[in-house]
Every structure is written in C-alpha cells, then in structure tokens.
Amino acid sequence: MALTARLGWWQLDRAAQKEAMQAAIALQSAQPVLRNADWPALRAAADDAGEPSTWLHRPVQLTGRWQAAHTVYLDNRQMQGRPGFYVLTPLLLEGGGAVVVQRGWVPRNFQDRTALPPMATPEGLVQVQGRIAAAPSQLYALGAEPAAARFARIRQNLDLPAYAQQTGLALPPWSVVQTGAASEGLLRQWPEPDAGVSKHYGYAFQWFGLCALVALLYLWFQILRPLRRASFDAAHAP
Template identity: 55%
Template sequence: MTPRPRASGVLFVVVTLAALVGVAITASLGRWQLGRAAEKLAYEQTLTSRAALPALDGASLAKADAAGAAEDLRHRTVELEGLWLPEHTIYLDNRQMQGRPGFFVITPLQLRGTSAVVLVQRGWVPRNFQDRTQVPDVVTPAGTVRVKGRVAAPPSRLYEFSAGDSAQGSSRIRQNLDLAAFRAATQLPLLDLSVVQLGGPSEGMQRDWPVVSSGVDKHYGYAFQWFGLCGLIALLYVWFQIVRRFIRPRRERSS
C-alpha cells in the first residue's frame, strides 16, 4: 500500500525542515569551534610574544600587579631577588611530573626592595608511599636568592571531596591552595599571580614543567566532527529524499 500523496508531501516537508535544522546547527557548531581555535591561536601567539620580552624584576612585577595588570603579565619571564619564607611552604598533593605522582613545592618569596610577596612554584618532589604524611626534604637557602622563572596564574586546582583548604587546617600538605584564604591566614601581601621557577633540577626538586599549550588541536577535532555530521545529514537527505525519489519511479516503470 503506497502512502497517500498528501501524507507523503507532509512527511517530505517535515524531513526537509529537520534536515535543514540539523545542517544549520551542526555547521554553526563547527564554525564556533573554528572561532574558538582562532582565539586560542591568538592567545598562544600573545604568550609567545610576551615570553620574548625582557625579563621583569621584582619591583616591576609588584608595580604591574598593583595596577591590576596581573593577567597581562602571564608568561612573562622574570628574574627576581628576595628572601624565601620557608615557614609558609606548602606541598600540593597529587601532582604529576613525568607520569610520577608527588608534590608541587610552593614557597612565598619576599621580593627585594618591595613589601610584596609572590608565591613561587619551585618544583616537584616525589611522594613517600610508605608514609603519605611525610613532608619531602627540600633545600631552602637562607639569605638573598635569585629566582628565574615565568609568570603564571596561581596554582591550578584539582577536584577534592573535602570542603577545600579550610578542611585541611594548617597542614603543609594540601590538595589545593586558595590564594585569598592563604593570604588571610598568613597575613602576607601576596601578589595575585605566581611564578613558575625554571631551570634544571636543584634543591631536591625537579622542574620538568609541561609545555604550555592552548589546546587548539582539540577545537579543530571538534570542528571536524561537527562538519562531518553536517555533511552526513546533507548526504542522507539527498540520497533518501531526492535520489531515491527519482530512482523508484524509473524502477516501477521498467518493471
């Protein structure tokens, strides 16, 4: 039994509208992913150009942070002089380097010639699996030190089941470090940024930091998937709603 012409016409309109909506949505999502990729590329180029600028000293870093330009300093190189404040050293747990679990060592640095203090991500140390509460041994030199590094955001956060830093009390081993809470607890005039220390292994720590990547390849991959789905919808529509409509009558006449 063949469908009535009216019902067939309504079905054709519904399928056509659905296909047009599907093509429009998937094409729009593909273009959006390409736009995100372009934004990431532009940001990556900005970071690269910043890294090529002359290194900042502590006074310039503190001045720019006070002016609210912390974000504009991201990835700038720095050469700082100051005093370590080892009594406030924090060990961020569950951090990996070269696939091994351990701690990121975070120590505040009192910048020379200023009242400002900056958190320095000094390096990575392995975990003691026999005693998870044991703090690794690291060397923290006394007196004025020179630190070479790059400006970064405060240490990234990992998911945690507890209520955050407040649930960990004054423990030196923490899952995360909230900058505002740490500033309030220590009463230190911390900058709204951190510094990732660069260089080879020293003072009991490794510094094989991962390369900063914008993740633009991910957006290209998503765009390819959306455009592929868009093309598939269009191809299926053309085949079932146009090509087969012409093939079927010819077959029926030939039979």
C-alpha cells in the same frame, strides 16, 4: 545541516580566538625580563586592574629569601605522568614585596602518604628565574576543606588570599612558576601554556562530519533512492 555547519564554524571561530591567545602568550614570553625594581609597578597595575592580565607569562628574575617555614605541598599533581606534589614557597623579595613561587615537583611516598619528600631550600639571598602565572590551579574537592587542612603542609588546593593571612605576608593573588633545570630535589618540566587550539579543530571536524553525513543521507533517501525505485518500477512495469 544548517545547525551542524553553524556549530562547525563556531568551533573554527573559537580556534581562531585561542590562536590569538596563544600568540599573545608567545609575545608575552618574549618580553624583557622583569626584576625586583619592576615589582612596585607590577603590584600597582595589578591592584588597579584586579589581576596582572597584561603581565601574565612575562619572564622574571627575582632576588629574595625563601620563607621555608611556609612551604606548602599541593597533593595529587602530576609531572610526566607521575603523581606527586607541587612545592610552593613564598619568596621575600629584596627591596620589598613577596610572592608565592611554584618551585617544582617532587614524587610522593606511597608507603607513608604523610611523609614529606626530601628537598633543599637554600638560605640567604637566592635568584629565581621563572614566569608570572595565575594562582595555582584548583583541583575538584568534595565539600569545603576542613579548617585543619588549611594550615597543613600537604594540601589539596591553596587559597592565596587566605594563605597570605596565614603567613602575614603581602602576597599578590598570582604566583611565579620557577623554570630552569632540576635542582634542590625538584623537577621543573612544566607543561607549556596551551590555549587548547587543537581541541576546537577536533570539534569542528566532528560537526562538519555530521553535516556531511546528513547531506549524504538526504541525498540518498530523498533523491537517489526514489529515482532508483522509479527506474526499477519503470523497468518492471507490465
């Protein structure tokens, strides 16, 4: 009982931590929009800290030019339960700097798995709205990725430092997730950042349920059942 109760309280404590994290994400999302002029300060702060932890989830509005020749399609990504690609393209910022933008999602061609889906990449200056995010999530892969796959358009994962060397761009080790309505053949119905609070409440319920079960079993086998048997024996004693 003590062990299961302790595990239940531990899960509640984890839920409280995740709620604080979720509140921090909401607070970051409500901060003023970062623009091109803020980019040098962001890069400097991130270089000192190793990652832009205090800048994650901040909204951005950046002006720059797409580097369409370096567009990458991350395979086996889902949106609304449909498999397809996440499309990533570097954005060369006006005034200096560059960043990888997760532009959106496109469905894949199941008849020809090597076919790239149709999408548009505007030329000239564009304005991108989004939020600062970590590097694109890594999917599980068996073994090291073949060398040829690291230069392919369609990839399973993207190593940003290696990708920066390939493109010759000074890319930071994070990305920007583009938001807004669907356009250019891309969907942008990204899942909301979730710290996983409900999962910990579910685990806590399970542990407290086991604690209650142990208590009921103890009550039955150690107290109620012996009393019932003693009462029965007394009633049927000669």
